[in-house]
Structure formats: C-alpha cells, structure tokens
Amino acid sequence: MHEDVLRDVSSLFRGASAACLDGLLRRTIEHRVAPGTVLFDQAELPNFQIVLVAGSLQLFGRSGTQREVLIEVVRAPDLVIPAAVMSASPYLLQARAPEASHLLLIEADAFREAVAAEPGLAQAVIATLARQFRRMVRQAKSLKLQSSTQRVGCYLLALSERQGTPGQAHLPYEKHIIASELGMTRESFSRALASLEPAGLRVEGQVIAILDRDRLAAVAQPDPLIDPDARDDGPDASSPVLSAGAAPLHRRS
Amino acid sequence: MHEDVLRDVSSLFRGASAACLDGLLRRTIEHRVAPGTVLFDQAELPNFQIVLVAGSLQLFGRSGTQREVLIEVVRAPDLVIPAAVMSASPYLLQARAPEASHLLLIEADAFREAVAAEPGLAQAVIATLARQFRRMVRQAKSLKLQSSTQRVGCYLLALSERQGTPGQAHLPYEKHIIASELGMTRESFSRALASLEPAGLRVEGQVIAILDRDRLAAVAQPDPLIDPDARDDGPDASSPVLSAGAAPLHRRS
C-alpha cells in the first residue's frame, strides 16, 4: 500500500517524520469496507485510530433504541474522531460507511505513543481536532440560531459550492439522513425544499437545481461564522499549525 | 503571580517542561476582569491564547444583530478556545465573563511556537481540544435527540451532581441565559421547570430543589453518552494523554 496511500494522507501527517510514520505503518492494518459497514458503535472504547484514506464515514448519534441522527460526516482524508482515541474515552457516536471506503487502522496505544513521541504528528492531530471542534461549534450555532428552512437553504448553498456546481446541488445521501443531520424530520425536510421553490429551487430527485443563488441566499441568510467555510472544512486548507516548523512529507508530484 | 498561578493551571500544563513554561510566562500578561467584560468578539482573529485561571467565561454565538445564545461555558482551569488560536482562525464565539475572573494572556504566536516546540505542551493542548470537542458532540446530540423538557431535566441533574448537592441545583446564571444554552426561550424554560414540578421539582428563585431524583431521571431520561460526564467535564479528570511521558512541572508544595 505504501507509497500511494501515504500520498493520500500526506496532508494529515505532513508534520511527522518519515521514520515515525514507518514505525506506525508497521502497526497499521489496511482495510477496505463495503457500503453499510459499521466501523464502531457508541459506547465502545476505541481500539484503533482510524484514518480515512478514501471514501467517507457517517457518524450517528443514537438515543436509547429510539431515534438515530447524523451528527457529522468525515470525508477523506481525515482522522476519525481522534478526540475519542486521544482521550481513550468511549465513542459518543456510531461510524458507518455510506460508500466503499478505504481505511487505515492504527492501534490506539501505538498511535497515542507516536503522537507523544513525534511533535510533528502531534501538530497534525491538533490541527485536525481544532478543525473538527470548529465544525461542531458551527453546528451548535446553526441548530440554536437558524430555522429549519434556513438550515436547508444554507446546506444546499454550501453543498453546491463544495461540489463546484453553482447551479445545482447533488444530495450525497438519502434525504431522511440529511434531514437528521440538519436536525429535523424527513417530512419537514421535504416541505422545506418545497417551500424554497419560490426562491428559485427545483427538486429533481437527488439533484436540486439552484436557479437563483442570490434569492436563495436572501431567504437562507447564510452566515460565514455558522455555515461551512472552506477554511474549516477541508483538511487541506492551509493551516498555520501545520506549517509551523513542519517539513512536507511528500511533494504532490 | 508565578507560584500560585502556576499551581492553579498545573493540570493544564503538567506535560510541559519548566524551561518552556518560563519562556512562555515571560510573554504572558496576567489579567483580572470584572463581571460583564467581553474578552473577544465573534469574527476577531485571536491575538492571545487565553488561559482561564479562576472564574468562568461564557461563550456566545450571535446571528446578525438578532439573537444571542450561549453555546458553551468555560470553567477554570482551562484554555479558552484553543481551536481558534491553534488554527489562527476567526473566533466563532464571543467570550464574556459572568463573574470576576483571572486570566493569563499568552501571545498567540508565542503559544503556537511553544506548542510546536514542546511535546508535553502539545499533549496538554490535545487533551483540552479532545475534551472540548466531545462536549460539543454531546451538545449536538442533546439538541437533536432530546426534547426541551428532557434537556432541562438533564441539565438540573448534572448541575446538582457537579455542585455536590444531590437534593438541589443552584442555577449559575440568569434563567434566560440558561434557556439559550439549552436551545430554547426563557418562557419555554420557565414552563419546562413548571412542568417538572409533578416529577418532584420545586423552583425557589435560583435554587431548584430536587425532591425525587429517580422520578426526575425517569422523566428526563438522561443518557451517559449525551449528558455531561465527569470524565469529559473537568480538565482534572485523569486522562491518559497527559500521563504519557510527561514529567510533573511543579510539586504541589
């Protein structure tokens, strides 16, 4: 696996020395999972630091045997909840792969030791934790400050931007999952979409056409301090913490 | 300030070397603030890593000029949003001191450099970031999975536990602030309290008497993976990440 996988995750580990990474890789299991695979459940203690190399993971929160809501989505390349691994605390979420994904499993103890031993790796973990924390803060603000319809509108705006298609947004999952991510029911999500049609929206299955971006923005009132920002969203955003004294591991040829 | 202040925050920095800390302290401003002081506003870039030595800070999220909601409370000793400082990104929240508080202001650049240079300090930052991240995850789960009344009940249960008074909970702030922290209006909070009286609750101003803890728990359905856990809540919780190869900085003379 070595060369190509390392390149894929180099943005995560660019602060770590090659020697350290080699040592870590020896205690690493490469893993490919099919759609629907559950990586771990709520309340379990982390056995591995999972590194998402390709694909994505959905993180669900569950209440009793009742409902189950999407709290967060992890997109490659990223670390999967380093907060649980580093604090050796039970997972608060369940992780499921919505698509075929490619993972590295690093023994939790080995990972913690490597982070303690290798300052560059610690920097990378800090950057990841900080980014993920800020995403959660944005979500909390969104849930407390925006209406359902606003959240839907902002979600679509952000989605189309992330997908590089200003005129449309392709919903990445079933609508009921997106609804739970946005803190509402599928029915409310459906109605919110319908209510946004006057604002220049057309629903065509999983594809939402955005006919008038400005009008949608006027209704949804996106806020740069709430709704996703490129800076916080991708691990490849240029982040000062990574450049501080860290030599790049790989050139992206 | 040196000796006593360092003792107060030793749990945060116990991984850092004395030499490093001394260097950092030279670029540190000690600061005492009166109730109501705003430490920083949303959208500002962090100039300092603020260390909360004594007291507490409320972190508010604001939407336009409209509403303002409490997202998080930081209690001493703790770092104030290291996620913003480490990623050198704009604050997503405003910080206000509800009580007289005691702070250290460490220049942001100096702090980032110290974290990069000092593995023990990096470990401490990781532990703090991980704890704060998990708190936000709990909050998101709470907002999406629990009803208003449940959140109020669980809040009171956790509060009384944290205060060491199983029979009562003393509300730390004005009720409208707690309401916004729980994601509801003051009126709804008031009514939620009233609706819990049949479950053995008595409201006496800022003090809420819990006459029947079991009955309250039956109604509020607290979940250990949602509602505050001692482990994630205090920075003094024994956390593996801190003990990994870290020499204690100060003897507690």
Added chain:
DNA sequence: GCATCGCCTTGATGCAGGTCAATGCCGCGC
C-alpha cells in the same frame, strides 16, 4: 415610603415542525 428597572412568570395565541397515515414513485426480482 414610592417609582423604576430587570428579570421572571403566566396567559393567550399562532406557527413551525413533528406525528400519523395514505399515496406515489422507482428499482428490483421473479
């Protein structure tokens, strides 16, 4: 004492969004 101001509570009302149920659509297997 009284007036005032914050904060809280209570009530009346309305709406957003949840719940329940029926229907539609689509893909899949037979």
Added chain:
DNA sequence: GCGCGGCATTGACCTGCATCAAGGCGATGC
C-alpha cells in the same frame, strides 16, 4: 408483465415551542 420493498411526498392533524403581551416580584435609588 407483475408484485414487492424502500424511499419520498403529500395531506390531515396535533403538539411543542415561539411569540406577543401583561403582570408579579425583588432589588435599587430617591
């Protein structure tokens, strides 16, 4: 073709919570 199962939509209904408005209570000042 048909039936079936999963998902989405739509409608009817209801409820939880927000909103608006009034009043109470306590602290403070004069």
